[in-house]
Amino acid sequence: MKEEKWLVVGTDARLKMLAKKLSKENTRTVYYKNESVWDEDLNRMVYEFKPNFIVLPIHPLPVEVPLVMGVSGAKIFAGKLNDEWKSILKNNEISYYLEDEGFIWQNAALTAEAFVSSFYNTKQAIQGKKFIVTGFGRVAKMVAHILRSIGGDVCIAVRSNVQLSEAKALRYEVVQLDDVGYVDGDVFINTIPAKWLDQEFNEKIAMPIYDLASYPGCLNDDVSRKDYELLPALPGKFFPNDAAHVLYESIVGQLRR
Incomplete structure (x- = not known):
């Protein structure tokens, strides 16, 4: 061979x-x-x-x-x-x-679990807190699911009518992204991979922001914020062996096709 x-x-x-x-x-x-x-x-x-x-x-x-x-x-x-x-x-x-859909979903699940691990490092519980999650793609779906399963209250903020309807069907509180600054909560989680958070949004959102999107995150270039944390590549940081297995299975699977 x-x-x-x-x-x-x-x-x-x-x-x-x-x-x-x-x-x-x-x-x-x-x-x-x-x-x-x-x-x-x-x-x-x-x-x-x-x-x-x-x-x-x-x-x-x-x-x-x-x-x-x-x-x-x-x-x-x-x-x-x-x-x-x-x-x-x-x-x-x-x-x-x-x-590769298999990789994307498994990586999203690891990202959600890794966020929970990261959040616990702040010495705070999830149960009883309200989490605002922007977007409703794969990562947002997995994050919302795990937070709700632990006892968190989850509100989904989206622009897409398709995602809005999907989140509603899954019994989440839902708001349009443009109105997210008027929603009270404890923790703000971004999963939208774009610089959408401008100064107007920044002034309205009082809770800490955790950004799970890829670098450079959701903040516009002219926005500065103290209680903001960009958390890219969480699976590799918290679960490198599991994340490597997911990537390995994807690569080997593609070689077999």
Whole structure:
């Protein structure tokens, strides 16, 4: 059987655990590089190693070299790619694990549980508190479900009529996002991956905000706030082994298709 050469790149702890899981197969040589940029050292290593498979982090790595080398012919697994990386990898076969429904839902479930773990670090209980959750995508659904199951009161704030109707059908209190500043609560959780919270919203929302969306979060560039915490990549921080297993299953599943 032909030996497989794998490269896993990224600073998320789940990626280090993923490399360990991949290396359990005797037919694989796996290198893990704890890098946040594609620099000269990484470029040289990849050129010499010439991997058959490359796993990139969810967000595209900044490129600090004039020419990315050693990736020709490699199958790529990535979360998202920007235009620069799409141009670099235009001749490569690419699988996006953020388009795998199995990965997305399992990652959302881990994100919800990790938020609860993070919230408990504030020495506060969930039961009896009211949580305002913006959006009603996969992460918001899982967060709302786990909070309500523990005893929290959940209000969903959305702009989409489809999401509004869905949340209502599941017996959540629902408001339009534009009216969220008039809702009283104890904790505000954002899951919308866009800079939507402007100064007008900022002045109306009195409760602490926890942002589960990806960097750069929901705050507009001109908004400054003390009781705001951006919490990206929670699964890798709280449950790196479980998060790595979810990613491993996604990658192996895509290889089998």
